[in-house]
Amino acid sequence: MELGYTFKRLDRHGKPRYTACYEDLKGKIASAGTYSSKKDADKAWQRAEGEVGRGRDVNLKRGRQTFKKYVEETWLPNHEVEPTTMQSYHYSIYKHVMPEFGGMRMMDILPEHVRAWIRRMKKNGVTPATIRYNKVVLSAIFTTALNDQVAYIHPCKGIRSPTVPEKPLEIITPEQFDDLYHRLPDADSKLLVETAIETGLRWGELTELRVRDLKTRSRILTVSRAVVELNPKFHPEGKRFLVKDYPKDKEWRRFKLSEQIVDKLEDHVKSEKLGRDDLLFVYRPDTMTERKLKPALRPDKLGWTNENAKGHRYRHGTLSAYNAARCRCDHCKLAFALYRARRRSAGKDNPRQPRRRETDGHIPANWFRNHVWKPALNTAALDIKVRIHDLRHAHASWLLAGGADLQVVKERLGHGSISTTERYLHTLDDADDTALAAFDKIRSRRRTTP
Numbered sequence: 001m002e003l004g005y006t007f008k009r010l011d012r013h014g015k016p017r018y019t020a021c022y023e024d025l026k027g028k029i030a031s032a033g034t035y036s037s038k039k040d041a042d043k044a045w046q047r048a049e050g051e052v053g054r055g056r057d058v059n060l061k062r063g064r065q066t067f068k069k070y071v072e073e074t075w076l077p078n079h080e081v082e083p084t085t086m087q088s089y090h091y092s093i094y095k096h097v098m099p100e101f102g103g104m105r106m107m108d109i110l111p112e113h114v115r116a117w118i119r120r121m122k123k124n125g126v127t128p129a130t131i132r133y134n135k136v137v138l139s140a141i142f143t144t145a146l147n148d149q150v151a152y153i154h155p156c157k158g159i160r161s162p163t164v165p166e167k168p169l170e171i172i173t174p175e176q177f178d179d180l181y182h183r184l185p186d187a188d189s190k191l192l193v194e195t196a197i198e199t200g201l202r203w204g205e206l207t208e209l210r211v212r213d214l215k216t217r218s219r220i221l222t223v224s225r226a227v228v229e230l231n232p233k234f235h236p237e238g239k240r241f242l243v244k245d246y247p248k249d250k251e252w253r254r255f256k257l258s259e260q261i262v263d264k265l266e267d268h269v270k271s272e273k274l275g276r277d278d279l280l281f282v283y284r285p286d287t288m289t290e291r292k293l294k295p296a297l298r299p300d301k302l303g304w305t306n307e308n309a310k311g312h313r314y315r316h317g318t319l320s321a322y323n324a325a326r327c328r329c330d331h332c333k334l335a336f337a338l339y340r341a342r343r344r345s346a347g348k349d350n351p352r353q354p355r356r357r358e359t360d361g362h363i364p365a366n367w368f369r370n371h372v373w374k375p376a377l378n379t380a381a382l383d384i385k386v387r388i389h390d391l392r393h394a395h396a397s398w399l400l401a402g403g404a405d406l407q408v409v410k411e412r413l414g415h416g417s418i419s420t421t422e423r424y425l426h427t428l429d430d431a432d433d434t435a436l437a438a439f440d441k442i443r444s445r446r447r448t449t450p
Helices: 038-053 060-064 067-078 083-101 111-123 128-147 174-181 187-199 259-272 319-323 330-345 365-380 390-401 406-413 418-422 433-448
Strands: 005-010 016-023 029-035 220-223 226-229 241-244 253-256
Touching: 005 038, 016 038, 029 038, 067 083, 067 128, 083 111, 083 128, 111 128, 174 187, 174 365, 174 390, 187 259, 187 365, 187 390, 253 406, 319 330, 390 406, 406 418
Parallel strands: none
Antiparallel strands: 005 016, 016 029, 220 253, 226 241
């Protein structure tokens, strides 16, 4: 049954115009366009009704809305993803995508515009990994727009982004880990880092561990939750930390720990008098970042500064060198820091309370990285850059290098695919020693042949 019709009207010059009308999927009257002849208008509403009969919405107004309006009013509010992913989407969209496409109509965005956008980002020094992620976000928006019948082409299809090179994993060795471990500032941070290397847990899983998750008799650890740190506007309750009732792989996992780490954790629980539901590792900035100012060498052993504007020189490690000579060597900065610390401890200079991170007890990753991890790394002076997450890589690599079964390692780490676990095979520096020994054996045999 045909419900479409053509509506005749006069334009501002008095000429007749014909608007094609049809009933859309929601039963509302919509326009299929305005034409100069009734014949063209009749064809237009008939085509529109045919599309509606096949379940497609051909309302042209939907495609005329701007990219900004569609993303802010339709895509972002109704896109169901993890809060951390939504936070990342917001940053990417408003940093890279919206400035380029925000004012354009959805129906006007073409592959040539996407190619030009990628070329501009590359020219402006945006990294290939960031360009790829931005393209993934834009592609997700247009995939939904295509399904919503807001757009009729997918402008990201067939568009290539710069190649992101796959860097080899650089694994910290047991010797390097020991050097780093002994530079950590206190027993709590040492226990946290040792638990990380012994379990291979992700940061969100590690800092959400509670006393009830460890069965000390069987030495079985259950990983059933993870915590993520968010901007409060992305938190359902406006808080900073969100505890998810599942780890990243969406499945609980259980595995056994070594006897020595279980004993240390058990002693930690007893000494701190932790309850069954308490966090094993708690944010305590006063103990974990207590600044230890070491007195400098005697100033008469440090030499003299360069001459200042008035031609005066001062001994290093003195307040005069810091203030009058503007010297910023470690000795002079330390002398000034000691002076300020003594005055503040005496209640002078209007000492303010130290700033504290807003937290419910969970350790903020950025705080731990800047106040505990990086200072220990700088002191250890390792020849590689090590992130906290790299302890998870080291856990897998050490297990496989020691002869552990690949499937067992996969289950301990919670990998979704065995190919992910296979990346850790032969990642230690001495992994090729066996191959080199075999090569030398054959080559030396050739040398000894008459």
